[in-house]
Amino acid sequence: MPAPANSLLDLIGNTPLVELKRLSPPGVRIFAKLESQNPTGSIKDRIALAMVDAANLEPGKELLEPTSGNTGISLALVAKLRGLKLTCVMPENATPERRTVLGLYGATIVDSPAEGGSNGAVRLAQELAAADDRYVMLFQYANEANVRAHYEGTGAEIVRDLPRVDALVAGLGTGGTLMGTGARVKEANPDAIVAAAEPVPGELVMGLRSLEDGYVPPILDVSKLDRKLLVSNAESVAAVRALLEFEGIFAGVSSGAVAHVARRIADDLPEGSTVVCVLADGGWKYLSAPFWHETDVEESMEGTLWW
């Protein structure tokens, strides 16, 4: 048994791998890395800790981040235990659960207009940071510590725990998981396939954006991916349900997409291959979402980008 931890931060990472026996095709083994086992329940604990420690804030400085998602919750935990102040900028229509949990951890919340979406939150955060030199914005989309946390953590753990990995599947958000974990897995097996699962944005989400609003995170290098697959909301939710029904894993929406792609990749691999999929969070934060009961999953999920 490991020794008792000195701090919750010492319990970030070293997440378990579990074989998905009932979801694997014959002859191929799929393993899931359960990032929901991190202290706040998501993979973002890894990068929050790495980014805060790499920033090495001087006294008087405070953290500011545009986020209404898992990254905010992870930063709120790390900020609390490192004795730092955190302000999260989020669209005013972010779910009440997110606001409540961030507030309970002690973060300050600044609203950005709903119609600007997450891009609007980024813009407002940049303005606030430019106007007040107290604020340090870690900005996960461009922070190399994000990639490093996955190279040194997620990826190193996978190659330590499995003798051989033929394919790695993770969700595409900032690109941090895919770049860092992928690089480490390829070091161990240069022939390994690194595959990204990407959400199909709903019409309403896309309707607000022009191509000129397009954004490719600076830390994402698409040329380092071997596969990049679109997954519809219906496919993601079907796989979330399959994870629960066949393996007892209650996972979030992006994990459904990742499991869907893992099965598709596994079908194309020769017998004896091993696939690892990284499940970023659990299903708890999505309980108020409509798709658990709706028959028309696509319609019920149309207005939101789910990860």
Next chain:
Amino acid sequence: MSVVRVPPALREETGGAREVEADGATVRELLDNLSSSLPSLGERIYDGEGIRPFVNVYVDGEDVRTLGGLDAPVREHATVVLLPAMAGGSARAR
């Protein structure tokens, strides 16, 4: 002939159509064909030599950037999806 799904941001160039048709056995041929039938749409996604950076082109659900780019094969009756590049993160539209 393949079906090309057009995102809201580009429908001005298709007279509002959500889907258009295009022909080609490779992504290059398909985009050249699309550019000749709908020049303003072609112009916004493709400069004749490469796909513009903030546009993603998917053939049967897979980004052509990981399939060999413009030389990627396109089967008969493929589904091609055009999307603006978007980063993840919980962005709510309503």
